[in-house]
Amino acid sequence: MEDILRPLYQERASREETLGVLLVEKHKAFSPSTDHFDVILFIIVEMAESPWQVKHYEFEDKKAALHVVNLQQLNEWLMLGSHRRVVDWVVNGKVLFDRNEFVESLKTRINDFPIAERKKKIGIEFAKLVRRFSDGKELYYAGHFLDAYNNIIHALHHLARLSVIEHGFYPEVTVWNQVKQIEPEIYKLYEELTSSDEPINKRIELLILANEFSMSLKTELGSRHLKDIMQTKTDAWSFFDLMEHPEMEDYKVDLGAMIEHLIEKEYVQVVRNETKGKGIFHRTYQFKN
Template sequence: MEDILRPIYQERASHPNTLGVLMIDYREKGSPITDTFDIVLLIIVKEAEQPLFIKHYTYLNQKAAMHIVSKDQLKEWMLLGSNRRIIDWIFNGKILFDRNEYITNLKLELREFPFYGRKIKIGLEFAKLIRRYMDGKVFFENKHYLDAYNHIVHSLHHLARLAVIENGFHPEVTVWNQVKQIEPEIFKLYEELVSSEEDLQKRLELLFIASEFLIHSRTNTSVEHLLVVMREKEQWSFQELQNHEEIKHYSVDLGMLIEFLTEKNVIEVVNVETKGQGIFHRYYRVKKKL
């Protein structure tokens, strides 16, 4: 099918706006990496009216998809981890066109995983972990065990991704295969949750205890990025944090993370008087002892 698609990607490659073209060819039917398509063409461009444009093709009994993505959208996906397939596509895709070695350098950047970019990703993943863990704990305490199970499964997934990032790798779609090699302790927790013959309540109880320890042991290193930003000023309102160029990526998980860190005495609350008697503005700052 590559021969059939060649005129399509060659036309795109001739545009000065095109930075590179990758082909992802998965022969296994039903592969989640390509959304069941036989071939995916990933075309990276400098600028685009739409950050992502997708077109589907059929040839005989095969199907292909073309994804045209702006470099800014690609960078955002890589930073936020919001499109997990993209790492696999860049690592394993066949380079069909590479203007000024853009894709070659992108692959190199992914392999080296710059330290500061890693710190941001660790912070974002930890925030998601805390959100799922805290929500799951509330469901568990209220005896909504199936809802608690759903959240603890997701929290373990975020913990697995966090462990992969800490070890200098990008989490891939098959993250549990990575974790099995990197942090078998987390993999065993996941196995215990999904395959143990203990009743659900008992499994969850043990998982929350184990997760509490794993979260506690990672807290200080996982929030380094947030604390570095917060030390730029004496104190912050929540809105100021939300508006910060880097912290805004924490999105809906920021509030839960701030409350968690307040409970753990990593961050402290500063009450600032308002015009209303007995009502205070709530500001946050990093604890001095840290």
């Protein structure tokens, strides 16, 4: 198969901006990991006009998909977990071309999962967990049980991914299989929500209590990345300044909910500053020592 597909990637491999080429083959009849294609050609480039290009091909009785991804897009996927199949492609794909051992160093990075990167991913997942749980709780008390269920199950997914990252692994597509081995108590929460014979409102009610407990346990861990940023200066931070910090780009959409959670749990304190409006104060924020 590699010989047949060589014309698709050989010319690209000769270009200076190409960092690596990987080949991923389908090994099962039903294969979501390859988008149901027989083979994936995954080409990583340093820069490109488009961050992600995909082309589909046919040969003999098979289908192939060629993905050309620039480095910025790849790093975003790895950080946000928004394209989890990519981790599998990089880790398990056959290396066809590797400029200056870029692909090997990328595999090492994924396997070693550097602490700084891990801390930021935990912050992102924790912020999403807080947002989804808050929305689910509000919908539950408003009587919208199906919508509440949807948000709570998403919150559990973020809790599961956070747990996997905490233990030094990238979350895979089969994240619940990972969690079952790493933190079985979180897996049990998922089972209770999805498999219990209790009415849906009772299941959600129990999960809200359990999830609040789990969130309390994970708050110190989940806020470390934000704490490191906020402690880079002694003055309190305005919300806008926090949003504008480059390290917050990946989870500023959930930052408001996270800040309010940290105030409630007494990790962050509000510092009020007078404005020109009588009785109106500008809220700024500091991490408590």
